[in-house]
Amino acid sequence: MKTEQTESILLEPTKKGLKEPVIEILNLYKSFGSQEVLKDLSLKLFDGENLVVLGKSGSGKSVLIKCIVGLLRSDSGTIHVFNQDVTTISRKDLDEVRQKIGFLFQSGALYDSMTVKENLEFPLKRMKKQLNQKEIDDKILEALENVGLPEVIYKMPSQLSGGMRKRISLARTIVVDPLIMLYDEPTTGLDPVTSDEISLLINEVQKKYKTSSIIITHDIECARATADRLIMLRDGEVYMEGSLNKFENSTDKIIKSFFK
Amino acid sequence: MKINIPITKAKEIARHQTLKLSEKTIAKSEAANNILTDFADVILFTTHLIKETFSRKFEVREFFNQCFKIGNKTLPLISVTGTIMGLVLTIQSRPVLVRFGAETILPGMVAVSLIREMGPVITALICAGKVASGMGAELGSMKVTEQIEAMEVSSTHPMRFLVVTRVLAATIMIPLLILYADALGILGSWIGANIKGDVSFILFTSQAFSHIGFIDFLPAVLKSIFFGAVIGLVGCYKGYNAGRGTESVGKAANSAVVLASLLVLIVDMIAVQITDMLAI
Numbered sequence: 001m002k003t004e005q006t007e008s009i010l011l012e013p014t015k016k017g018l019k020e021p022v023i024e025i026l027n028l029y030k031s032f033g034s035q036e037v038l039k040d041l042s043l044k045l046f047d048g049e050n051l052v053v054l055g056k057s058g059s060g061k062s063v064l065i066k067c068i069v070g071l072l073r074s075d076s077g078t079i080h081v082f083n084q085d086v087t088t089i090s091r092k093d094l095d096e097v098r099q100k101i102g103f104l105f106q107s108g109a110l111y112d113s114m115t116v117k118e119n120l121e122f123p124l125k126r127m128k129k130q131l132n133q134k135e136i137d138d139k140i141l142e143a144l145e146n147v148g149l150p151e152v153i154y155k156m157p158s159q160l161s162g163g164m165r166k167r168i169s170l171a172r173t174i175v176v177d178p179l180i181m182l183y184d185e186p187t188t189g190l191d192p193v194t195s196d197e198i199s200l201l202i203n204e205v206q207k208k209y210k211t212s213s214i215i216i217t218h219d220i221e222c223a224r225a226t227a228d229r230l231i232m233l234r235d236g237e238v239y240m241e242g243s244l245n246k247f248e249n250s251t252d253k254i255i256k257s258f259f260k
Numbered sequence: 261m262k263i264n265i266p267i268t269k270a271k272e273i274a275r276h277q278t279l280k281l282s283e284k285t286i287a288k289s290e291a292a293n294n295i296l297t298d299f300a301d302v303i304l305f306t307t308h309l310i311k312e313t314f315s316r317k318f319e320v321r322e323f324f325n326q327c328f329k330i331g332n333k334t335l336p337l338i339s340v341t342g343t344i345m346g347l348v349l350t351i352q353s354r355p356v357l358v359r360f361g362a363e364t365i366l367p368g369m370v371a372v373s374l375i376r377e378m379g380p381v382i383t384a385l386i387c388a389g390k391v392a393s394g395m396g397a398e399l400g401s402m403k404v405t406e407q408i409e410a411m412e413v414s415s416t417h418p419m420r421f422l423v424v425t426r427v428l429a430a431t432i433m434i435p436l437l438i439l440y441a442d443a444l445g446i447l448g449s450w451i452g453a454n455i456k457g458d459v460s461f462i463l464f465t466s467q468a469f470s471h472i473g474f475i476d477f478l479p480a481v482l483k484s485i486f487f488g489a490v491i492g493l494v495g496c497y498k499g500y501n502a503g504r505g506t507e508s509v510g511k512a513a514n515s516a517v518v519l520a521s522l523l524v525l526i527v528d529m530i531a532v533q534i535t536d537m538l539a540i
Contacts, residue, residue: 069413095415109410112401123414176414 020047021080022180022212023068028077030063030236037063039236041077045180045212050202052215052223054258055233061216062106064233065182068214069101070094081180099127102173102211106185108165110157116168117153120144123176143175144168146208147201163194167201174205181205181213187222199225220258232258305497309427312420319421326429334390334437341386342441345378346370346448354456363457367464368471370449375472379442380480381528384487387434388520392495395426396516399499400509408500423496430492435484442480483531487524494520 023045030038037060045051055061066072068079070086079086081097089097110119120140124131131139144150147167157165166186173181183202187195199222205211206226215226223230223244230247232240232255240247240255248259349370357363399422402408408418450464498516502508 066409071409071412098413098415101413103410103413105406105410107405109406111407111410112405113398122411122416126414126416 021045022047022082023214024078024080025064025068026078026080028064028067028079029075030060030067030072031075037236038067038074041233041236041238043231043238043241045214047212048206048210049228050206050213050215050226052217052227052230053233054218054220054223054230055239056218059233060236061233062184065103065184065214065216068182069098069103096128099176100179102176102178102181104166104170104173104181104183104186106188108157108169110165110169110172112157114157115153116144116149116155116157116160119157119168120172120175123172127176139175143171146174146204147171163190163197166190166194166198170198170201170205174209177209178211181209181211183213183215183217185217185219186215187217187219192221195219195222196225198222202226218258301501302497305500306493308419309423309493309496312417312424313428315420317420319425322421323425323429326425327433330387330391330429330433331437333394334387335440337386337390338383338437338441339444341382342379342444343448343451345382345441346374346445346450347452348448349373349378349445350449350452351455354453364467365471366453367446367449367468371446371468371472372476374445374449375442375476376480377528379445380438380484380487381524383438383441384434384484384491384524384528385521387430387437387487388491388494388524389517391430391434392491392498392516392520393513395430395492395495396499396502397509397513399423399496400502400512403500403502404504404506404509418500423500426496427489427492430495431485431488434488434491435481438480438484438487479531479535483527486527486531490523490527491520494523 021044023043025044026042028038028041029036041060041064043051053061053064063072067074068081068086074087077087082100084093084097086094086097110116111122114122117140120143121136124136124139140153141150144153147170149164149167149171152160152164152168157168160168170186181202186198186202190198202213202215202222203226206213213226215222217223227244230240230242230244231238232247234254240250240252247255250256250259350366353369354363354366357366357369399408402422408422411418411421446465446468449468450459450461453459453464495516498512498519502512
């Protein structure tokens with residue numbers, strides 16, 4: 001029984017003045033065979049905010065952000081990104097929307113056969129706006145400096161540690177100046193110190209690049225460090241939504257089990 | 261003889277039999293469904309591949325990179341097997357030809373069998389093992405580690421970047437490797453002929469080429485192109501459609517080799533039938 005289920009998913013964001021939604025999801029359904037993963041899910045991501053999506057494994061968190069970038073097709077419902085419904089737009093328009101979105105994969109997803117520099121070059125060379133080699137090199141160096149790893153530019157991903165790979169992966173997503181960042185379990189598999197560093201980086205990216213972010217996680221420390229607003233998913237539905245304070249003070253058993 | 265069974269018992273037996281029958285039917289229909297789904301997948305994959313091949317944005321750099329990789333990786337192996345092919349064929353055939361006093365046709369016989377059949381098939385089978393498994397494992401691991409999805413998110417069509425370039429590179433490079441293996445096969449044959457005899461390289465090759473013409477090369481090159489396409493297609497299909505776990509990478513590589521080798525032999529059989537029908 002949901003004791004503190006939110007009455008409306010369209011709560012105002014906790015930060016003052018952030019009211020323009022950049023992502024608006026309405027009545028989203030997604031199932032794999034007979035297993036329903038997302039059920040009538042609706043949410044909004046407002047301009048400039050960090051929205052943390054919490055939930056147990058298998059609650060549909062990763063599926064949600066994969067639907068947002070069109071990696072998975074939803075069964076029904078709408079997903080508006082910058083007022084364009086990504087569930088119905090053409091491939092060409094979807095590619096343009098994707099250029100405004102940075103996606104940090106859980107595994108980092110660095111291209112094994114390329115050096116760090118080539119990994120960062122890859123999305124830059126495929127941008128609609130053509131850049132010359134000097135501009136590309138400058139952007140790569142800037143992104144690497146922002147994640148604190150300019151010295152690994154000519155290394156292969158296999159020569160990097162888990163935390164370094166995550167940072168380089170973050171550099172690859174921010175190098176194209178995204179307006180929205182989607183983080184899929186950014187701290188999973190990392191030690192507490194590196195996890196904290198990644199959480200700090202997420203906040204720095206938000207400030208520096210003025211991004212709006214959805215952070216999928218079940219790491220409460222990461223949620224505490226980065227969240228402007230939180231959503232708890234349970235069995236593919238929004239179980240609770242609100243500020244960090246609301247979650248911390250909740251008497252709901254399930255929420256309490258997360259915020260021990 | 262009439263057997264009296266209570267109506268409730270009869271109903272139960274009928275229900276049990278029906279259930280058993282429907283379970284079997286469901287199992288059979290699921291197996292048939294899987295085969296049909298796989299077949300549909302292959303058709304869709306090939307259609308998508310053809311569509312992307314003729315799209316305006318061709319990944320030229322990646323195509324040349326793949327051509328280099330295929331050639332560079334397989335060249336030493338092909339060199340060794342090509343030479344051994346010619347050498348063994350000569351050593352095995354020589355005593356029989358000597359017995360019939362037909363030793364002079366040895367270079368021509370070896371050249372024809374190498375160029376028309378042995379060279380293309382054996383080289384293609386080696387490439388199926390080396391290239392198809394490499395593609396299956398590489399794309400499979402890219403799938404498992406979300407690299408293909410990362411590519412898609414950065415507005416790159418993975419089909420165009422990964423699959424089209426690899427299939428085209430295999431289609432072009434494998435026939436070239438086959439011709440190279442044929443040439444080394446003739447060299448190996450000359451070495452074989454010199455183990456128990458003495459013949460100059462120029463005389464040997466001129467005798468070999470006097471027995472072969474353009475008509476021998478044409479079907480061999482044409483079927484080599486199909487071998488290359490099949491090897492590239494199977495390797496990419498298996499890798500691109502690998503499952504989620506690391507186990508699926510091994511499965512993709514393994515099944516790519518098996519299926520590519522089988523298809524090479526099937527294509528060869530069809531090609532032989534066609535050339536026979538056309539009396540080429």
